[in-house]
Amino acid sequence: GESVGLHLPTLSVQEGDNSIINCAYSNSASDYFIWYKQESGKGPQFIIDIRSNMDKRQGQRVTVLLNKTVKHLSLQIAATQPGDSAVYFCAVTKGGSYIPTFGRGTSLIVHP
Amino acid sequence: DAMVIQNPRYQVTQFGKPVTLSCSQTLNHNVMYWYQQKSSQAPKLLFHYYDKDFNNEADTPDNFQSRRPNTSFCFLDIRSPGLGDAAMYLCATSREFGSAEAFFGQGTRLTVV
Numbered sequence: 001g002e003s004v005g006l007h008l009p010t011l012s013v014q015e016g017d018n019s020i021i022n023c024a025y026s027n028s029a030s031d032y033f034i035w036y037k038q039e040s041g042k043g044p045q046f047i048i049d050i051r052s053n054m055d056k057r058q059g060q061r062v063t064v065l066l067n068k069t070v071k072h073l074s075l076q077i078a079a080t081q082p083g084d085s086a087v088y089f090c091a092v093t094k095g096g097s098y099i100p101t102f103g104r105g106t107s108l109i110v111h112p
Numbered sequence: 113d114a115m116v117i118q119n120p121r122y123q124v125t126q127f128g129k130p131v132t133l134s135c136s137q138t139l140n141h142n143v144m145y146w147y148q149q150k151s152s153q154a155p156k157l158l159f160h161y162y163d164k165d166f167n168n169e170a171d172t173p174d175n176f177q178s179r180r181p182n183t184s185f186c187f188l189d190i191r192s193p194g195l196g197d198a199a200m201y202l203c204a205t206s207r208e209f210g211s212a213e214a215f216f217g218q219g220t221r222l223t224v225v
Binding site for chain 2: 034036041042043044045046049089091099100102103104105
């Protein structure tokens with residue numbers, strides 16, 4: 001089955017620094033990957049996605065990198081702000097299953 | 113404007129007393145999901161609908177049921193809530209399976225007393 005893990009449960013950074021949140025997945029057939037941000041007491045919010053035919057995608061202040069060789073995905077947040085403090089989940093989908101499997105989550109703490 | 117709306121935001125129910133959580137969407141999406149999220153854990157899928165086709169996850173307890181009377185609404189029924197069912201319940205929608213982002217509601221925090 002699919003297992004999705006995050007390398008660190010908590011990441012603390014200083015405001016203005018870049019943040020990198022990592023995610024490993026187990027199923028090489030996974031083909032669609034999504035990062036979600038969840039603030040306390042709220043539902044997850046889509047940040048950025050990437051398909052398996054790409055290895056990098058950029059959004060506003062965020063970049064997702066996909067390394068299919070080692071089944072690893074990362075979320076980079078540039079110039080991290082206090083408003084970025086939240087739990088970040090990666091979700092992985094495999095064609096045929098179509099149901100995203102969520103990883104455990106990394107809590108990002110941004111210190112002013 | 114909220115696109116996936118869950119009511120209520122907070123629900124307190126008694127042990128063993130049936131409770132219904134509701135979700136509505138304005139996106140006209142085909143797929144609706146119900147997730148259970150316990151503290152400091154990832155959302156866990158309970159079931160999903162593709163249009164009217166219902167799909168139950170293998171490990172979802174029988175105590176959890178769902179109804180989708182039309183495209184816009186979906187309900188989660190917990191027939192006999194136990195203390196272990198206290199959690200955040202998240203409703204989400206997507207245009208299609210897997211290939212499009214899921215839009216989540218704000219969740220309903222269920223407390224069982």
